[in-house]
Every structure is written in structure tokens, then in C-alpha cells.
Amino acid sequence: MIDAKNPKEPITPAKARCLAYWYAQGFDQKEATQHAxxxxxxxxGHASRLLEWAEEQEILRTSIDPAQYSQEELRRVRETVHHGxxxxxxxxxxxxxxGTLQSV
Amino acid sequence: MExxxxxxxxxxxxxxxxxxxxxxxxxxxxxxxxxxTFGATVxxxxxxxxxxxxxxxxxxxxxxxxxVIPTMGDPLGNFDQQRANTSSAIAESLSHAFxxxxxxxxxxxxxxxxxxxxxxxxxxxxxxxxxRKHSGYAAVFGAxxxxxxxxxxxxxxxxxxxxxxxxxxWEHYGNADxxxxxxxxxxxxxxxxxxxIAGVLVRKSELTDPQADRFESIMRHWMGIDxxxxxxxxxxxxxxxxGAPAGCVLCCIGHKAEIVKHLICVERVVNHLPCDQELLAxxxxxxxxxx
Numbered sequence: 520m521i522d523a524k525n526p527k528e529p530i531t532p533a534k535a536r537c538l539a540y541w542y543a544q545g546f547d548q549k550e551a552t553q554h555a556x557x558x559x560x561x562x563x564g565h566a567s568r569l570l571e572w573a574e575e576q577e578i579l580r581t582s583i584d585p586a587q588y589s590q591e592e593l594r595r596v597r598e599t600v601h602h603g604x605x606x607x608x609x610x611x612x613x614x615x616x617x618g619t620l621q622s623v
Numbered sequence: 624m625e626x627x628x629x630x631x632x633x634x635x636x637x638x639x640x641x642x643x644x645x646x647x648x649x650x651x652x653x654x655x656x657x658x659x660t661f662g663a664t665v666x667x668x669x670x671x672x673x674x675x676x677x678x679x680x681x682x683x684x685x686x687x688x689x690x691v692i693p694t695m696g697d698p699l700g701n702f703d704q705q706r707a708n709t710s711s712a713i714a715e716s717l718s719h720a721f722x723x724x725x726x727x728x729x730x731x732x733x734x735x736x737x738x739x740x741x742x743x744x745x746x747x748x749x750x751x752x753x754x755r756k757h758s759g760y761a762a763v764f765g766a767x768x769x770x771x772x773x774x775x776x777x778x779x780x781x782x783x784x785x786x787x788x789x790x791x792x793w794e795h796y797g798n799a800d801x802x803x804x805x806x807x808x809x810x811x812x813x814x815x816x817x818x819x820i821a822g823v824l825v826r827k828s829e830l831t832d833p834q835a836d837r838f839e840s841i842m843r844h845w846m847g848i849d850x851x852x853x854x855x856x857x858x859x860x861x862x863x864x865x866g867a868p869a870g871c872v873l874c875c876i877g878h879k880a881e882i883v884k885h886l887i888c889v890e891r892v893v894n895h896l897p898c899d900q901e902l903l904a905x906x907x908x909x910x911x912x913x914x
Binding site: 608611612615616617618619620621622623 | 644857858860861870884887888891892893894895896898903906907910911
């Protein structure tokens, strides 16, 4: 079982993407961690390593660049890095725009 | 960094994510003609893009040379308070973000609207006699009506914002150079329009015939980008699909959910929406609200 409070917990790419997303929203590391993992918040050390990994992988840069992903991969990445309401809002607005809107 | 810019930039949905997103959108231009509008939000975003590009300038994926063009002349409302955020100033600034850019044409000195005292049937004569002789205006909008050389017709990205007459600079649809007594005042504009995109008023769907005539008259006097151009850019981007030029990129923050939703869902002129959490939350509430 994953122990998010353990600073030595191995890096989980999905978690790192999720945390990187919130960090990129302009929140500081602590706030971003609380947003990303409200129920089982990692410690500062683990959160730092997740962010370092995300930076190394250029998650912030690649997660929204359609040119670097196949459609399926893009969908998977975006679902990983976005929280639910944002994805559903984007989908709803896309439908309402009859396909004109491509990203929120 | 200017103190008022920081909250705007950090307020946008993820400063780094948004700015990188805007940068990536800009790279997608195929024609190399990028249009920018006016205002504090677009100005702040563009200056941040420029700062981000220092040492790493933007190169288009198409390899084309860039020309950034303004979409209107002097700003609506108080000029002195918006000097840094005129469409021409922002175009000049954004040009520095690109590795290979031509000097942008300037629309400085061009009135945003003609005085309404000029009759509707004389507007085109004024436009031809006054502004089409202006080198910047002729470059952007053509030296003659329907000119094939007009840069605006070649643009495939428009970086814009939207509003609903919230700005303290907008007491009327014009500026100090235009006779204020002859202009449409804020209250009248609110009766006729949902809001604006790039300064272009967005018509309410249900107007009486006299109101519709009045709206048409006001917009005939508008000297900036035509809503048809914004629609063309958005539709071309949407039809071309993934990997196409970004089209209309609407940068918005704050309480603008109503006009933003209208632009997305009714006018269908938005391809990408970099926004802040506040607007995102408002949009969520608005979209989930039963009709």
C-alpha cells in the first residue's frame, strides 16, 4: 500500500502529474499538495521529490502540448493532470461550442 | 515587474502553465500573422510571454517570419491610463518574443470609433479619406475596402480578451478624441450588447428593430477589427483540427463567465480559453445550471 506521508515513498508518475498541475496553478507547494491530495497529504520531502520529478520530465510543458501526444495519450495525460470538474467543464463547453472550443 | 501585472499573471490559471500554453499557441501560426487586441489582461499576458522568451525566443513550427498586428487604434476610454495596453503597444511588445519578426504596423492615433455625428452613409467615405491613408491602418485593414493585401485577412491567431463594460475607462463607446456628447453611453451599450470581444460589441439576440438599427449604426462607426474576422479565424482553426493554428485565444480572468460562455457557445469564436480559477468556477456553476 502506498504511504503518501512517507518521505521515502517512491515517485508515482500519476501523483507527480497531479501535484504538478496544482503547482502550476500558482499555488505554493504546500497548498498545491493539499489540493492534489486532500485526504492523504504527502510530507514536504515527498512532495518536493514529486515536483522535482515532474520538472525533470517536463510534465508542465508536455501535458498540454497536443503535438507531442497521440489523441489517446493526450486524453490520458489530461485526465491525469486535470481534476474532474475541470475536465467535465471543458467537455461541456466543447459540446456547447459545437467543436469550436479546443481547450480550457 | 509592475505591481499590478503580477496579480493578473499569477491570477491566470497557472502562471507557468498558462504562459507556456500561450507561447505554444503562438508557435502554431502558419501565415505568420498574429493579431493582438488591447487591455490589461492581454497586455500582462504578452509582457510575460516576452519575459519568458528572453534567451529562448519563439520560433514558429511553420518556420514563417512573424508579424504581430494590432486590431484597433487608440483604446476606448481614457488613453493616458491605458498607454501601455493599447493594441499597438502590445503588438510592439509581443514582437520581441519571436526569433524572427517584422516590425509591427502601428495604429497609434487612429480613433477607435468615428463620432456618431457622422451619418451612417458617410462612414466609409471618412474611413477611406482618413484612415486608409494612414500607413498602419492601410497595412492592417487594407488601403482599399476588400483589399487582398490586408494583414488582418491573413491572420490565423488572435490573442484577445473579453468584457462586459466593467472597465472604469469605459464610460462611453469612444475616447477623448471623439465628441463625447455624440457617443453611445455605457447604459445604452449595456441595453444593446452582451459585452465585447476585442472592443467589438457582441449584439444581444433579442433587440427591437430600432435597437437593432442603433446597434448596427454604432458598429458601423467602429474602426477596429470586424467580428467577421474573429469568426473566420476561429472557424478555420476549428475546422482544421489538431495541429492547426490556434485561432482565437481568449485570455480572461475574474467575473466574466456570462460573456465568456456567450462567446464560446453562441458566437462560437473561442478556440482556447486560458483563464483563472475564479472564472473556471463561475463557468462551472453557469454550465451546470439548468436552463
